[in-house]
Amino acid sequence: MPTHTFILNGRRVTVDADDDLRLLWVLRDILGVTGPKYGCALDVCKACTCHINGKAFNPCSVRVKDISPSDEITTIEGLPATVGADLHPMQQAWLDYDVAQCGYCQPGQIMAAVAKVRQARADGREITDADLDELRNICRCGTYARIREAVKAGAQDM
């Protein structure tokens, strides 16, 4: 079976997996990293959102063979390490606004929010309602209103 190497939450990992296995299952079923959730495996619900080299992506729709050894994959478990604190400011905002209901979508929501804020900053501006309208993550519990408040608050501390 082919071997694949990449950087996961700051540590180099090597796994044996079929080339075509989507990264989500490498993370969840082989490596036991269960923060990224399965909600569709169709690149639609965004419950599995993680970062690749600091940007948001959906590992349910990426083959492990398309990840290169230098790629840095960050899951919700590794997000705080990107700021060197116990919690990333976005996670803290999620606590402050008590966003989660069932919580199933929230790791993906937080990862997408962080990337969205970074994207706006890279464009030299702050996050707007129009940016938030672009977030595709489903929250079937309907926490969108608090998500919007929390993203704006979390962005201020990023």
Add this chain to the structure above:
Amino acid sequence: MPGHGRHLDRRRFLGYLVAAPTLAVAVGLGADAASARPAKAAVPSPPQPEEIFDLGDMQDLAASPTSGLITVHVNEDGTAAFAVPRAEVGQGMTTAIAMMVAEELDLPLGKVSITLADARPELMMNQLTGGSNSMRSMYVPVRTAAAIARERLAETAAAKWGTTADRVTTRNGVVTGPQGQTATYGELAAAAAATATTRAPAPRLKAAGEFTILGTPQGRIDAYDAITGRKQYTMDLKVPDAKPTMVARPPTIGGTPASLDNEDEIRSLPGVTDVAVITSGIAIRAEAFGQCIDAIQKVRATWNPGPVAGASDDAVQQRLKAALPDLTTPVSLLADTVEADFFFAFASNSPLEPDCAIADVRDASAEIWSPLKAPIVAQGEIAQALGLPQDAVTVHVTEGGGSFGRHLFHDAALEAAEISQKMGKPVKLSWSRTDSFRQGRAHPMCVSRIRASYRLGNVLTYEQRHTSVQTEFGHGLGDMVTATASKLPVGGGLTLSQTIFELTQSSPYDFGVTVQALNEVPLEFSTGSMRNIYSPNVVCAQELVVDQLAKKMGKDPLAFRRGFLKDKRLLAALNKAAEAGDWGKALPEHMAQGIAVHSEYQASIAVLAEIDCTPRTVNRHVPDAVTGPRVTRVTVVVDPGFAINPRGLEAQMIGGVEDGIAMALTSSLHISRGLPLEGSWDNYFYTREWNTPLDIQVIILPNTGDSPSGAGELAVAPTMAATACAYARATGRLPTRFPVNHDDPLGFTPLPAEPSTPQSPTDGLDHVF
């Protein structure tokens, strides 16, 4: 005096000190009386059953003869633990229960840990989460147990210091004596333990005025775990050898496999460990879920059609139309009428987490993990299916990633058990997203026919006949109704559904002769209730007719409602919503407000919604999505009786608002050839960020009582109704088919019916941001 003591708070719950290494206090969930409320004073419209005795009361009554005990433990580390016989699916139940324990125990909230109890058959009807009754039925018993524990800790400390319990105080998990001596609960936990189980004297419960935790806004106790990825849902559990398992399913709802034509090929696919033909399809167990999905692409099977194999939206509508009953309330020849039929499409109650369960079935025993709201029913049916005695099946209730009605059933748990038994191995079964939409339960299609008559400023009659494809309730609720049937204040001869309808629906208006009734068309769709049972459809239709009446009678919708509402609490909520939401403010063309009221489970709520139907908004383009009108502002005013956790209540209201908007505007299933066309979240249009209101205000009115009411479902119906009313006023057209976009050209290309689960994309790196 006879007739007194019938209120929830006056009921006594017997407490026990339980023999254990550290302090343990148990309370029987059974009560000495039902909490049926006394009938209100006579009103021009006689009270409908829901007003004097509702579904929650029925659940209280059903639970009362139970002997099962629930137990609070105080540990040597100073924490308290409680295993709650309910499901947590996002509604904040564990946080509310932890608050009850913390309050009566005088312990910081952070020191209370709540877990979900396994199925406990002796609890009978006391282990069912549904109908928004959890808070109501747990409120006094849980507090009683915690209060007994606090008194016991005080007595233990007092004895140690040679004084009496009335001379010590408890605070923040510490007992303080008259000379300033202190002892932590942790230090006292072992000494306070009972050596033999004995009845405890009835404790003094705090009065609401003494509360420092209950009634104050608190963050969820599981929030930290949820936002760090540590919260464990079923598929995150590590059960030895329980490997990923999925099912290739037939192309019609409830179809069955006739044969698997390439079993050897499937078995030899990468990662596949086992294949089994089961009742619902072809089960495939593999090292990774991705390999199950790969194998499903390759399955060649012959299928038997399901019970509604040929059914389409049109055909079901014809069946409903044919079954629409005549309206029977006599209407005066001198009166004018408003008449309309309102159609509601099938809708999916699928949570974000697909249906799932872990099963480890052995020769003489079985162990199941699944997010279940009726775990005892699941245990019984799984035991029967496996040919095992009920007590040989252990059922663990796991944290659920949402429910919305889905987890009143145990379809995935039963299926996982069958698979594990057939394979002889533990399985971690997940339905796919597409399975959850296409083979999962749906809120049934229904039509509400209404006729109201009016004359000289009065509404004389209001008749609403709701006709629905039959709804399954699951045996949990069914058993309750059967067990209490003779004591319910509804007429005899009603079916289970009709009984539940009568126990949940009532008109809040003084509309003279008022009739609301249900009839069902028996079609074997896989159905269930959806946050909540009938109210969203019934109330939406009702409120649209109320607006029509107002218009015809020359009144403003708000003024009209004020004139006809029966209930003071509802009127207060309505007035507050109108004020806070700026009712009547000037709005540009194609924008309008709508207002609606609802009361259920002893709570009252009013919602004011503002909608934008301007062409610019309606025609926004978002890829792979529907846009359409956008609700821009929502004001919710709720009177919950007593708000245990205002912050949690607000969250439930916000969630209910998003559901109501989705039901009014965008989310439905289209049935074609016996299968919903919807197979992903880009087909089933639940509210997304681009359709969420930018301004949602939730106002919780001051408590009007001491006991909590059900709130998890409360906001859905009035939001759906307010959105529909706003839409009618913004467009000048009365919408009669819901969601309003249901008849538009399909907003997506349907996934194929076979393979039942589509292959995952590979181009994820093209969409990085």
